[in-house]
Amino acid sequence: MxxxxxxxxxxxxxxxxxxxxxxxxxxxxxxxxxxxxxxxxxxxxxxxxxxxxxxxxxxxxxxxxxxxxxxxxxxxxxxxxxxxxxxxxxxxxxxxxxxxxxxxxxxxxxxxxxxxxxxxxxxxxxxxxxxxxxxxxxxxxxxxxxxxxxxxxxxxxxxxxxxxxxxxxxxxxxxxxxxxxxxxxxxxxxxxxxxxxxxxxxxxxxxxxxxxxxxxxxxxxxxxxxxxxxxxxxxxxxxxxxxxxxxxxxxxxxxxxxxxxxxxxxxxxxxLTSPTPPFRFADRLAPIFTRPRFLPSTRMDSCTIRECLIADGCFIEAGTTLEKCVIGMRTHIGRNVTMRNVVVMGADYYPDPKGSAESFSHDDELGVGEGACIDGAMLDKNVWIGRNARIVASEAPAQEGDFGEVYMRDGIAVVAKGARIPDGWKFPSA
Incomplete structure (x- = not known):
């Protein structure tokens, strides 16, 4: 060749x-x-x-x-x-x-x-x-x-x-x-x-x-x-x-x-989350390569997980249920979150742990906040989904449309890169 x-x-x-x-x-x-x-x-x-x-x-x-x-x-x-x-x-x-x-x-x-x-x-x-x-x-x-x-x-x-x-x-x-x-x-x-x-x-x-x-x-x-x-x-x-x-x-x-x-x-x-996926990235003779990131192992605490792919460096807290999801690198998912049919692209970095509690704001947070519910969505990189927020694509008023930092495409809710979804926000709006 x-x-x-x-x-x-x-x-x-x-x-x-x-x-x-x-x-x-x-x-x-x-x-x-x-x-x-x-x-x-x-x-x-x-x-x-x-x-x-x-x-x-x-x-x-x-x-x-x-x-x-x-x-x-x-x-x-x-x-x-x-x-x-x-x-x-x-x-x-x-x-x-x-x-x-x-x-x-x-x-x-x-x-x-x-x-x-x-x-x-x-x-x-x-x-x-x-x-x-x-x-x-x-x-x-x-x-x-x-x-x-x-x-x-x-x-x-x-x-x-x-x-x-x-x-x-x-x-x-x-x-x-x-x-x-x-x-x-x-x-x-x-x-x-x-x-x-x-x-x-x-x-x-x-x-x-x-x-x-x-x-x-x-x-x-x-x-x-x-x-x-x-x-x-x-x-x-x-x-x-x-x-x-x-x-x-x-x-x-x-x-x-x-x-x-x-x-x-x-x-x-x-x-790819299926027990018998149509395509496997792991193949002894012909693997798919990518950049090594040297991230820690993913940590999960008392979660329910069914048919998911979870990348390196994630932290998934107690009480969370994930079903048919792809979770990208460095994703932090809070307590009691429910996610079904969701693709999360992860984060490029971890939030800076330095500074006092008084100086920390929601703008510093990445991942999915406690109590959130997400179904039929893609979350681009470096997003923050606020606590108790709800994004359910099947409840959207239209298959296509732009709703602030959430876009409906082919019946799928796409949260834009770097989006900040506030606590308690509902999509679609009540």
């Missing part, structure tokens, strides 16, 4: 994940209590032997840069690197990234080194575990110019993805971005017998969705981007490549989830 370089796209505004992306880029959003989204593609590259990685960034990228710098430092005897390529204005081009293809075009000079033969393009908002060596084998064996990783989905899910149309050899001969009408959907249906014959049980899944994972011959990618001004891979570049070059499908049947929306992100986190 020493001839492969990966580009991880992380430059979008992340509007579908607002307000989680108000102060951070999408790949920097915390995940599963102690990780960040960017850890997934980087870990998959490391586990696959892809040691040369570039992360393309543009919006709200400070925390992402900090996390990468503090986490992925390879030693002097290792040829690998994770390097950040931030959008920048130059004498030749004063525009920012205009799309996925345009972002790669603006960084082509880093891909023209002699040893690079293949370019692996990845997304920064997906949860999966994949060995890219298998994808490279598919690419080489079929003499493809570009290979697209695909996952079988059912008809109802197919309308949300780019869907591949194949010939019998697995060559992509057509591509439809988010087909809406039944006729278009039928035109890109792959026979279940073909999927079964290629080692994957179709089980009613007759549509091959693009995973947003692309492996290119470097020279072809450079040629297509330098000879056009197209801005997007899915909308512009791939239809052109399909017409003139061999575009191959690589089948994947493991867990894969696009978590670029509030609902998908929330549900993917809660699914």
């Amino acid at each position: 020493r001839h492969v370089v990966s580009l991880i796209l992380g430059g979008g505004k992340g509007t579908r994940l607002m307000p989680l992306t108000e102060y951070r880029s999408k790949p920097a959003v915390p995940l599963a209590g102690k990780y960040r989204l960017i850890d997934v593609p980087i870990s998959n590259c490391v586990n696959s032997g892809v040691g040369q990685m570039y992360v393309l960034t543009q919006f709200n990228s400070v925390s992402l840069h900090r996390h990468i710098r503090q986490t992925y430092n390879f030693d002097l005897f290792h040829n690998g690197f994770v390097e950040i390529l931030a959008a920048q204005q130059t004498p030749d081009d004063t525009n920012w990234y205009q799309g996925t293809a345009d972002a790669v075009r603006k960084q082509l000079r880093f891909l023209k080194e002699a040893h690079i033969r293949y370019v692996l393009i990845l997304s920064g908002d997906q949860l999966y575990r994949m060995d890219f060596r298998h994808m490279l084998s598919t690419h080489i064996n079929h003499k493809a110019g570009v290979t697209i990783a695909t996952v079988p989905v059912k008809a109802d899910a197919a309308r949300a993805f780019g869907i591949m149309q194949l010939d019998d050899s697995g060559r992509v001969v057509g591509f439809r971005e988010k087909p809406k009408d039944d006729a278009t959907l039928e035109s890109v249906r792959t026979p279940a017998s073909w999927i079964d014959a290629n080692g994957i049980e179709s089980n009613g899944r007759e549509y091959l969705a693009s995973m947003g994972i692309y492996l290119w011959d470097r020279d072809l990618l450079v040629d297509l981007l330098e000879s056009t001004t197209h801005e997007d891979f899915g909308r512009d570049i791939f239809p052109m490549a399909i017409m003139n070059h061999r575009v191959q499908c690589h089948l994947f049947d493991g867990y894969w989830e696009d978590i670029g929306t509030i609902k998908a992100f929330f549900e993917a986190n809660l699914a």
Whole structure:
């Protein structure tokens, strides 16, 4: 894999994940209590032997840069690197990234080194575990110019993805971005017998969705981007490549989830709390890496806990009930709190213990106060939920809306980063 370089796209505004992306880029959003989204593609590259990685960034990228710098430092005897390529204005081009293809075009000079033969393009908002060596084998064996990783989905899910149309050899001969009408959907249906014959049980899944994972011959990618001004891979570049070059499908049947929306992100986190989760971060051969924080063990005192993930450095006081929750690092939960279906992203620091009781204020507190009740919510980092406060998403007057520091998104209550919810506050208001 020493001839492969990966580009991880992380430059979008992340509007579908607002307000989680108000102060951070999408790949920097915390995940599963102690990780960040960017850890997934980087870990998959490391586990696959892809040691040369570039992360393309543009919006709200400070925390992402900090996390990468503090986490992925390879030693002097290792040829690998994770390097950040931030959008920048130059004498030749004063525009920012205009799309996925345009972002790669603006960084082509880093891909023209002699040893690079293949370019692996990845997304920064997906949860999966994949060995890219298998994808490279598919690419080489079929003499493809570009290979697209695909996952079988059912008809109802197919309308949300780019869907591949194949010939019998697995060559992509057509591509439809988010087909809406039944006729278009039928035109890109792959026979279940073909999927079964290629080692994957179709089980009613007759549509091959693009995973947003692309492996290119470097020279072809450079040629297509330098000879056009197209801005997007899915909308512009791939239809052109399909017409003139061999575009191959690589089948994947493991867990894969696009978590670029509030609902998908929330549900993917809660699914990890199941006794048999669809995805495990712990894997002896292919772990998901992140930055070690050297935090103390979590302390729990006479609590009731069912199907939860609890990260390092937390303190959960007596009488509290947690059910199907993800609790992030350094979270303090007071006495007699009830939380169900809640994702807590934790805190970046512990409150300063110095000073007298007279000088301490609620502004210094972090976590969830005594007697609070929370159901169907996400708490971003460094929030304070006041004592006896109540946030119950199912009681909200609307599925969408902004209510001060609480936002309703897809029926989920999202408490913004750094929010201060006062004691006794009720959501929705009585």
